[in-house]
Amino acid sequence: MxxxxxxxxxxxxxxxxxxxxxxxxxxxxxxxxxxxxxxxxxxxxxxxxxxxxxxxxxxxxxxxxxxxxxxxxxxxxxxxxxxxxxxxxxxxxxxxxxxxxxxxxxxxxxxxxxxxxxxxxxxxxxxxxxxxxxxxxxxxxxxxxxxxxxxxxxxxxxxxxxxxxxxxPIVREPDGLARSSRNRYLEGETRERATVLNRALEAVEANAHEGAQAALAAGRKVYEADEATIVDYLVLVDAATFAPVDDAFTGDAIALTAARLGTTRLIDNRPVRVGGNEN
The missing domain is CATH 3.40.50.620 (HUPs)
Known part of the structure; x- marks a missing residue:
């Protein structure tokens, strides 16, 4: 020591x-x-x-x-x-x-x-x-x-x-929640709801082939189904420059999000390939 x-x-x-x-x-x-x-x-x-x-x-x-x-x-x-x-x-x-x-x-x-x-x-x-x-x-x-x-x-x-x-790389719980020291604050129903961050990012990734706007709209839809969660941001940034992307962007990006569940604030992110073919 x-x-x-x-x-x-x-x-x-x-x-x-x-x-x-x-x-x-x-x-x-x-x-x-x-x-x-x-x-x-x-x-x-x-x-x-x-x-x-x-x-x-x-x-x-x-x-x-x-x-x-x-x-x-x-x-x-x-x-x-x-x-x-x-x-x-x-x-x-x-x-x-x-x-x-x-x-x-x-x-x-x-x-x-x-x-x-x-x-x-x-x-x-x-x-x-x-x-x-x-x-x-x-x-x-x-x-x-x-x-x-x-x-x-x-x-x-x-x-x-x-x-x-x-x-x-990010280490996740079996249900997809990113490991964080602040997860200790989560209990009961709040802990169950905390997977909403990862689910929103998954939706962004699944729709990224349609462009940034469609991808983010899909992620926001996941959040909207959980009215108790307060979303600070859900964005796509250029993986190389960290600048926010527009809908004409194609290439490697990072989807980032932060949200509040009760008194606990969590962050998460996921690499995303924007534009191009789905496969």
Whole structure:
């Protein structure tokens, strides 16, 4: 167990090829799939467990975010992780709340950024700090947070950070719900309804051969059948540029969605081929 910046740097010295898996804890099979991918390509795997206050807004769930740390450590031990980095806020932000922040720019103000202002600034800041502390050869992130992954890749390129960014596929429950630490908030009927995100994305994918407008209309129809779910967005973006597509677009896209079920907000996405033949 590592808790300070200095001991972490010392522990990772001369440890060969290093892989970093940044997390906020409350680990599930999705996180563990990242660990397993990291282990395939690294001599040393370090997992950070830190609930980052900088990426939570004033009305978000920072205080109630699940923190089953002892359970997380057991899971990491079972996976054979070399190091777990569990710093305090004081270690990560010595001058908190006044701290230098990495800006996500305009790309961080759309989609998730529209509904969670400054969220991606907080994400990029903590990721940059973790890169500087652990100096990994590569870092693994889940593809469920597609916009986050795209922004981290851009930051790494823009700031010339010598870290390879690896995306890992979404891990889903048997009923299609994407694995998320926030799924712990879902109970009973709300948990059953939570599959609506994946079902909407499936409808988008199934109709994508007819064009973006038809695909999105099919996804909205799925949502409309569940009046209690509040949809923040359902969009198609160019997989290469992350720009929203118009109905003339053909090619590889990503369907992204965010929705609220009661007090729980979930996100999901799915790669989609827009236009062309159905087969």
């Amino acid at each position: 590592l808790t300070t910046v200095n001991e972490t740097r010392a522990a990772l010295a001369d440890r060969g090829r290093i892989a970093l898996v940044p997390t906020m804890g409350a680990l599930h099979d999705g996180h563990l799939s990242l660990v397993r991918l990291a282990k395939q390509h690294a001599d040393t795997v370090i997992v950070s467990v830190f609930v980052n206050p900088l990426q939570f807004g004033p009305n978000e769930d920072f205080d109630r975010y699940p923190r089953p740390f002892d359970d997380d450590v057991k899971l990491l031990e079972q996976e054979g992780v070399d190091f777990c980095f569990n710093p305090t806020t004081e270690q990560m932000y010595p001058t908190w709340p006044s701290t230098t922040i990495v800006s996500a720019g305009e790309a961080g103000r759309i989609l998730e950024g529209e509904f969670r202002p400054s969220h991606f600034d907080g994400v990029l800041t903590i990721v940059a700090k973790l890169f500087l502390i652990t100096a990994p050869d590569f870092a693994v992130f889940g593809e469920k947070d597609a916009q986050q992954l795209a922004l981290i890749r851009r930051m790494t390129r823009d700031l010339n950070i010598p870290v390879e960014i690896v995306g890992a």
